[in-house]
Amino acid sequence: MSIQLTREEDPILTVENLQTSFFTDKETIRAVDDISYTIQRGETVGIVGESGSGKSVTARSIMGLVDSPGRVMGGSIRFREPTTVDRLARLFPKRTAEVDELREEHDLVELVERLLNGRHTASELAGEEYAGADAETLVRDGAVDMADLVEDGYAAELGIVNERTFVVRDGSEGYVEVTNAPTEGLRKLRGRGIAMIFQDPLTSLNPVYTIGNQIKEALRLHRGLTGKRATEEAVRLLEAVSIPDARRRIDEYPHQFSGGMRQRAVIAMALACEPELLICDEPTTALDVTIQAQILELLEEIQEERNLSIMFITHDMGVMAEIADRINVMYAGELVESAPARVLFDDPKHPYTQGLLESIPSRNVGGERLRTIEGDVPTPNEKPTYCRFAPRCPEAFDACDAVHPVNVDVSTGDANHTAACLLYPEDMAREDAVAYHQSRGGETAQAAPDEVNDDE
């Protein structure tokens, strides 16, 4: 875990209402169903959940690697990292919105007037407290800014930015909207901005090239290094991931490396691109426990050195305890609980999380038999009007089959802890809590998924 110097800053990654589905002959699988969360700079965010809960599809959505029959159907994935934003803005000027320039070129009051005369209301633009306000008031109060118009899509609607804009730059700030990025933009983003390590290192390594050549290729592509400089850097990277005798082993092929050494080589290859966000999808699952511990330690070291942000996927709560600052629990495509790691372990709120924690072997020393949650994760193939965990939940009651729980604040203190379960808010009578979920679920239900399905 790392010290956070930049807590107040914008998160490096913001995922909002992400929805990714697979369209098979038989059904539509809502693999990622309306999830939202953030990753701060230098933070390790864990994603945990049983097999089939949507962890990998979440990662692939962020990488822009969802292939047919899958598609990102809605929501937003914003990557805020100045170097990447500048680089992509230079490469894709036509698809970049420069907020500063827009401020100079357009009269904000006039733009807002056009929106208000069209099909938008002041409360929509600036919140309930501005219901009925005129354009001048909204602008004078700073309730609407040019940056908002760009972020919320109004600028595209007004025709002042390209509707396929995926880079937004506002002075030294800005972001890349991954879900709008063209294939070429995604290619540029991957590696250098966001890199990913998979469970099986062989998916990232080509068997016919030496380890060294593969790292050098990454160095050439992403940092323009060639020849002797690339070789020296490749050796340095292999040494950084503790591969002994790196200078000699650089000329070996993947099959000459052990599983643990291969995964180190893949990490070296990811680092070759100097990413800001590293997504690890079960990188240690296939390795034995000692090697696994070494790799986790290595990742932590690298993170501290470079203030790297990490998204770490695992179904193993023990591994999560080792590495995560914050943990997001997924179940059947949904985010069901989110909390700082220590809070989640000390005080899990969702019955699913409680079940996962009870199945950690080390928590059961002293004779108690290892418990796992009975039953399987259902395939999320319809829009839920109920709790997807209810059939397996020891706490389920009638309403769980009729009301879809939304994430509510369950924090004690300033922990920023949410859970999606009808048992909460805890201080409400049960009927009131159910009504609370119902009303908030109603709000979100009309927004994303239904509308999106109409397009199909």
Ligand SMILES: Nc1ncnc2c1ncn2[C@@H]1O[C@H](COP(=O)(O)OP(=O)(O)OP(=O)(O)O)[C@@H](O)[C@H]1O
């Ligand atoms: N190419 C695909 N075609 C159809 N369905 C898919 C495809 N890829 C994933 N899915 C479905 O999406 C859902 C989520 O899968 P995902 O791989 O994200 O789970 P996971 O949480 O990573 O599980 P695991 O721990 O087994 O890796 C599953 O129901 C899966 O069947």
Ligand code: NI
């Ligand atoms: Ni997976």
